[in-house]
Amino acid sequence: xxxxxxxxxxxxxxxxxxxxGHEEPMTAYLQSFAASHGLACKTDATGNxxxxxxxxxxxxxxxxxxxxxxxxMVCEKNAGVQHDFSKDPIRYVVxxxxxxxxxxxxxxxxxxxxAASLALLESDLPMGKIECLFTISEETGMDGAEAxxxxxxxxxxxxxxxxxxxxxxxxxxxxxxxTKITFxxxxxxxxxxxxxxxxxxxxxxxxxxxxxxxKERMNTVQQMARFLYSELPFGLQLLLIKGGNxxxxxxxxxxxxxxxxxxxxxxxxxxxxxxxxxxxxAVSDPDVVFAxxxxxxxxxxxxxxxxxxxxxxxFTCPHGxxxxxxxxxxxxxxxxxxxxxxxxxxxxxTVVTSQRSSIxxxxxxxxxxVRANFEAAGAEVVHQYEYPGWxxxxxxxxxxxxxxxxxRLFGVEPIVKAIHAGLECGLFLxxxxxxxxxxxxPTLLGVHAPGERMDLASLDKFxxxxxxxxxxxx
Numbered sequence: 001x002x003x004x005x006x007x008x009x010x011x012x013x014x015x016x017x018x019x020x021g022h023e024e025p026m027t028a029y030l031q032s033f034a035a036s037h038g039l040a041c042k043t044d045a046t047g048n049x050x051x052x053x054x055x056x057x058x059x060x061x062x063x064x065x066x067x068x069x070x071x072x073m074v075c076e077k078n079a080g081v082q083h084d085f086s087k088d089p090i091r092y093v094v095x096x097x098x099x100x101x102x103x104x105x106x107x108x109x110x111x112x113x114x115a116a117s118l119a120l121l122e123s124d125l126p127m128g129k130i131e132c133l134f135t136i137s138e139e140t141g142m143d144g145a146e147a148x149x150x151x152x153x154x155x156x157x158x159x160x161x162x163x164x165x166x167x168x169x170x171x172x173x174x175x176x177x178x179t180k181i182t183f184x185x186x187x188x189x190x191x192x193x194x195x196x197x198x199x200x201x202x203x204x205x206x207x208x209x210x211x212x213x214x215k216e217r218m219n220t221v222q223q224m225a226r227f228l229y230s231e232l233p234f235g236l237q238l239l240l241i242k243g244g245n246x247x248x249x250x251x252x253x254x255x256x257x258x259x260x261x262x263x264x265x266x267x268x269x270x271x272x273x274x275x276x277x278x279x280x281x282a283v284s285d286p287d288v289v290f291a292x293x294x295x296x297x298x299x300x301x302x303x304x305x306x307x308x309x310x311x312x313x314x315f316t317c318p319h320g321x322x323x324x325x326x327x328x329x330x331x332x333x334x335x336x337x338x339x340x341x342x343x344x345x346x347x348x349x350t351v352v353t354s355q356r357s358s359i360x361x362x363x364x365x366x367x368x369x370v371r372a373n374f375e376a377a378g379a380e381v382v383h384q385y386e387y388p389g390w391x392x393x394x395x396x397x398x399x400x401x402x403x404x405x406x407x408r409l410f411g412v413e414p415i416v417k418a419i420h421a422g423l424e425c426g427l428f429l430x431x432x433x434x435x436x437x438x439x440x441x442p443t444l445l446g447v448h449a450p451g452e453r454m455d456l457a458s459l460d461k462f463x464x465x466x467x468x469x470x471x472x473x474x
Contacts, residue, residue, distance in 0.1 A: 062128025069113030113161030172418030210421030
């Protein structure tokens with residue numbers, strides 16, 4: 001098992017469509033891999049795949065290790081980029097020791113975990129029994145982990161390969177849920193003397209709504225709502241609003257089409273607003289762009305009452321870090337992400353938010369606060385896809401094994417931590433309460449956003465660690 005073998009598998013994975021909810025090509029690839037290598041493979045009704053390699057001679061008494069990653073990826077691209085995630089391979093470059101997808105997400109989250117598992121499965125290393133579990137739809141609700149049936153795997157030790165900082169071992173994570181908001185609206189004709197103007201905010205950095213929520217990056221939906229709210233006294237009609245995408249990504253782009261009595265004056269105010277906001281986010285989002293242009297949308301406007309309620313509630317919606325841990329210094333405890341806003345063809349505007357916390361009551365509190373904000377504006381609100389957190393176990397046997405391996409290989413002590421992002425480990429622990437778990441991986445930056453990159457030097461260390469743990473586990 002080498003970094004080259006892992007990278008070879010990952011390059012093949014970048015050619016396979018695997019957006020959350022549409023992992024069938026990835027599932028078929030895994031099944032084909034198992035068949036071509038003579039390995040036992042089973043797939044459950046949900047699409048989770050388990051590939052098993054029996055112990056090497058003399059290793060029959062070594063405890064089984066479960067390696068786990070998820071099949072799906074977050075599919076995000078920059079505005080104007082022609083890329084169809086349902087069929088186009090990911091385009092990437094290698095620069096200065098990094099593998100980078102400049103215009104889309106790379107899918108190293110968690111394609112590199114899958115690739116490492118496949119490389120280990122096809123190796124001839126002297127190790128105990130390995131069970132490789134590949135779940136589906138982790139990014140949109142952990143559907144695969146939620147549907148996993150007891151007995152699908154037999155191992156009592158699980159290594160999750162879905163972490164993003166080499167040299168750091170994760171032993172705990174936040175729980176989360178999504179909150180979906182729906183406004184039903186009527187329409188009205190454009191007022192006499194009102195003309196159309198398109199406003200757009202683009203070029204924000206975005207990022208992972210868990211790992212990056214404390215980096216104070218711009219949320220473009222939040223900023224568009226801020227401007228539209230400030231414009232309500234001048235008179236506006238809302239014809240279109242669209243921004244953000246996935247629940248677990250910070251919104252990078254947002255656009256609105258409005259009708260106003262004086263488009264030039266509105267455009268001037270938007271330009272001034274943009275200058276102010278760019279100054280506020282000069283460090284975190286230096287390349288953000290505020291633009292306005294005449295619009296030619298012929299649709300009717302959202303009725304004025306709904307438009308005011310929608311704009312006001314988007315502006316007042318909580319976003320960002322809500323509380324820091326009182327036990328672990330520097331760890332975000334509770335947060336919420338204003339993820340996206342979309343208009344449907346059926347007279348509805350849909351807003352999606354996501355909440356996270358390492359404390360269940362705090363997670364439900366911030367979700368209730370978001371609910372109250374939008375219910376006060378007359379919207380329908382539902383909570384979805386709740387998943388539990390993973391409580392750290394500092395006495396973990398696999399943690400001890402991994403720490404000793406890391407020190408033996410690299411001569412330094414690794415960092416042991418909990419994270420604010422969500423991992424499937426919390427759900428596994430509910431179904432398999434005797435599991436001993438850890439999560440680690442190579443260094444990835446910018447996951448869930450275009451420009452996602454993987455540090456190839458960290459991949460070397462990740463592969464060496466995984467091999468050493470697999471061979472020496474006892």
